[in-house]
Amino acid sequence: MSVSDATTARAVRADAWCPRCIQAVAAHEETCTGCDLGFLRDGGILDVIGHRQRESRAAEVEDFYTDSPFPGYAPGDTAATLLDRSRRSSFLAALDAAVPAGGRFLSVGCGTAQVPAFLALAGPHRRGTGVDGCRASLRVADAFASRVGIGNLQLVRGDLFDLPIEPRSYDVVSCRGVVHHTPEPWRAIDCVARCVAPGGVLLLGYYETIGRAWHGVRQVIARLRGKPARPIWALDSVLRRRDLDAEKKRIWIEDQYRHPLERWLPTPRTLKHLDGLGFEWVRSVPPSPGGTLFEATTDPGAFGLWRRRVGWMIAGINDPDAGLVFVVVRRRQGALGNKLGNKEST
Numbered sequence: 001m002s003v004s005d006a007t008t009a010r011a012v013r014a015d016a017w018c019p020r021c022i023q024a025v026a027a028h029e030e031t032c033t034g035c036d037l038g039f040l041r042d043g044g045i046l047d048v049i050g051h052r053q054r055e056s057r058a059a060e061v062e063d064f065y066t067d068s069p070f071p072g073y074a075p076g077d078t079a080a081t082l083l084d085r086s087r088r089s090s091f092l093a094a095l096d097a098a099v100p101a102g103g104r105f106l107s108v109g110c111g112t113a114q115v116p117a118f119l120a121l122a123g124p125h126r127r128g129t130g131v132d133g134c135r136a137s138l139r140v141a142d143a144f145a146s147r148v149g150i151g152n153l154q155l156v157r158g159d160l161f162d163l164p165i166e167p168r169s170y171d172v173v174s175c176r177g178v179v180h181h182t183p184e185p186w187r188a189i190d191c192v193a194r195c196v197a198p199g200g201v202l203l204l205g206y207y208e209t210i211g212r213a214w215h216g217v218r219q220v221i222a223r224l225r226g227k228p229a230r231p232i233w234a235l236d237s238v239l240r241r242r243d244l245d246a247e248k249k250r251i252w253i254e255d256q257y258r259h260p261l262e263r264w265l266p267t268p269r270t271l272k273h274l275d276g277l278g279f280e281w282v283r284s285v286p287p288s289p290g291g292t293l294f295e296a297t298t299d300p301g302a303f304g305l306w307r308r309r310v311g312w313m314i315a316g317i318n319d320p321d322a323g324l325v326f327v328v329v330r331r332r333q334g335a336l337g338n339k340l341g342n343k344e345s346t
Contacts (some may be wrong), residue, residue, distance in 0.1 A: 002168065015151055016046060018034060018037055019037075019164060020030035020032065020166050023035070043139065044155055045157055047135070048157060049159055052161070052302040055133055057261055060134060061133070061134075061182075062135070063157050064254075066134060068113065068279065069112050069134070069136050069137040070137070070142045070254075070255045073140065077144065082118055082121065083121055086115075086122075090288045090289065092118060095115075096119060096123070096171075097292070097293070098120045098293040098294045099119055099126065099327055100126075100290055103126055103171060104127045104129075104165035104172070105119060105172040105174070106130075106131070106170040106173045107130045107176075108131050108160065108175040109160060110141070110155075113141035116129075117153060121150060123231070124152060124216055127152050128154070129153070131160075132155075133157065135157055156291040159189065160182060160188055160191060160192070161184075161188065161327070167194045167195065167218055168196065169197060170196060173203070176206075176326070177193045177205050177207075179206055179263075179265070182244045183261065185206070196279075197332050200330070201282065202329050204328075206265045206270065206325065207263070207265065208265065209263065209264040209267075211307040211309060211324075214316035214322025215323050215325070216264075218235050228257075231253060231256075231257050239253070264323075267284070267305060268305060268310060280332055281296070281297075281299065283295075284325060284326060296329065
């Protein structure tokens with residue numbers, strides 16, 4: 001689905017809800033009567049940013065994704081094809097099994113909202129919220145949701161550093177591939193973590209310093225071949241795939257080789273940061289979750305974590321996620337965490 005397809009008329013949803021207090025919002029309303037949150041209506045999207053001028057790096061990233069919304073939908077995608085494709089991913093299948101059938105979930109930096117759309121379709125009694133800062137990506141998501149009839153997913157245009165979400169209000173929060181595209185990834189993690197309820201789970205996906213090493217080599221080679229970067233397709237497992245159409249490969253090249261802002265995060269520091277926010281280890285992905293995604297596994301310790309990171313680097317030669325890893329952590333019951341507690345008490 002292209003950006004131009006998504007700019008066609010999209011109906012204002014009559015069953016929208018406020019992302020902050022979850023109160024229903026009538027089709028004519030542009031302010032929530034429950035919490036006074038203001039927004040503009042854009043089809044099924046509630047635009048909290050509106051016409052405000054954005055910080056320069058945030059505006060640069062939004063402009064980038066306006067030209068190349070990521071990830072792209074395949075031509076002719078339907079509810080059935082999205083469900084089938086997502087369930088072939090062991091991680092997404094495990095995520096679907098872990099999110100309660102009637103639960104609420106939040107996806108921060110959802111992009112074109114393929115993951116929250118999958119969770120909403122797979123669990124029609126769930127209620128999901130997808131937040132992203134890019135209007136074009138959300139329009140692609142909204143066009144798909146409108147076309148296939150997803151009514152249990154609310155799309156919101158909001159700033160990662162000023163999320164329109166009540167603190168500690170979601171039991172499941174996912175943030176995939178977002179914090180490493182910000183100028184302050186540690187503060188971005190703070191903002192996402194603030195949304196997780198006590199006992200709730202955070203799934204944080206980011207480019208891992210060692211895990212992305214091989215892709216870093218591919219990026220250097222691509223940049224040496226010209227400007228804009230020109231990757232060697234034979235070195236990239238995604239570009240070698242024959243089942244992907246040309247548009248999906250173009251978007252992959254833009255996102256993986258030409259992005260204007262990219263940071264890599266070391267997992268030991270990431271876990272230490274999350275521990276300071278009141279979270280405890282559940283697991284990492286990879287390895288592929290063999291049991292319940294939210295079931296705690298043994299903490300690998302410093303040496304075990306180092307071996308795991310080296311394994312990610314070796315797998316990076318043919319890794320379709322190019323060094324993107326997840327850590328799954330759970331907020332301790334009754335814990336605010338030192339950094340999070342200090343910020344929220346001011």
